Amino acid sequence: MRARDLAVEYETVGVDTDAMAAARLMAEHRLPALLVVDEEGAPKAILPASQMIKILVPAYVVEDPALAAVIDERHADRLCQALKGRTVRDCLSKTVPAPPVAEPDATALEVAAQMAQVRSPLVAVVDKSGTRLLGVITASHLLEQLLIAAP
Numbered sequence: 690m691r692a693r694d695l696a697v698e699y700e701t702v703g704v705d706t707d708a709m710a711a712a713r714l715m716a717e718h719r720l721p722a723l724l725v726v727d728e729e730g731a732p733k734a735i736l737p738a739s740q741m742i743k744i745l746v747p748a749y750v751v752e753d754p755a756l757a758a759v760i761d762e763r764h765a766d767r768l769c770q771a772l773k774g775r776t777v778r779d780c781l782s783k784t785v786p787a788p789p790v791a792e793p794d795a796t797a798l799e800v801a802a803q804m805a806q807v808r809s810p811l812v813a814v815v816d817k818s819g820t821r822l823l824g825v826i827t828a829s830h831l832l833e834q835l836l837i838a839a840p
Contacts, residue, residue, distance in 0.1 A: 692800055693793035695834060696814035696824025701726045704733065708775035712741050721810035724788065724825055725777055731820050732813040734781055735788045744780050745771050788813050793823060797835060800826055 701724045702711050711723055715738050725734040743751065745768040750756045772780075789803040789812045800812050814823045 690797040690834060690838065691793065692791040692795040692797075692812075692814045692826060693823065695797065695800065695826045695831060696793075697826070697830065699724055699811070699825035699827070701730075701822070702736070702777050703728070704776065704778040704781070706777045708741075708744070708772040708777060708780050709769070711736065711777050711780070712769065712772055715741060721827065721829075723777075724811065724813055724822075725781065726822065729820065730822055732788045732790055732815065732822060734785045735809055735811060736777060736781060737810060740782060741772075741780060744775070745769060747771075790815050790819065791826070792817055797831065801831060801835075804828055804831070 700714055700718060700720060702714065704725055704727070714720070715723060720738065722735050722737040724732055725736050727733045746757075750760070786807065789807055789809050791800050791803060791812050791814050793814060793816065795814075803809070803812050809828075811825050811827045813825055815821060816823060
């Protein structure tokens with residue numbers, strides 16, 4: 690299996706996309722992450738759903754999770770308000786690494802190795818020039834295809 694055969698269309702967002710819209714996109718499609726692209730459509734970063742959740746949780750609760758028990762449900766239900774007025778750029782980790790990228794001819798093992806090395810839920814597949822996004826391989830799709838190929 691080659692990366693070009695495993696790649697599928699996938700939702701992307703730009704760095705200036707509204708954070709609330711990005712969160713809705715993740716939730717509606719149950720995506721483990723969004724691929725963030727630059728103005729030309731080339732992969733720039735991966736925004737994991739877990740990072741979006743971290744934005745919602747007040748810093749003092751992240752530091753001391755026991756404090757979550759004292760926040761009533763009425764306030765907890767309003768956590769998504771933390772995304773208002775923010776962009777995807779604001780939600781990215783300050784030390785966000787470049788997303789893993791595979792060429793169309795990369796093997797399934799090469800893609801799996803990239804995912805494992807950086808613990809990424811997806812790998813972007815780009816053309817040989819590295820500028821045009823061809824699709825994305827998610828960890829769950831790769832696992833599914835590897836299981837199908839298993840004897």
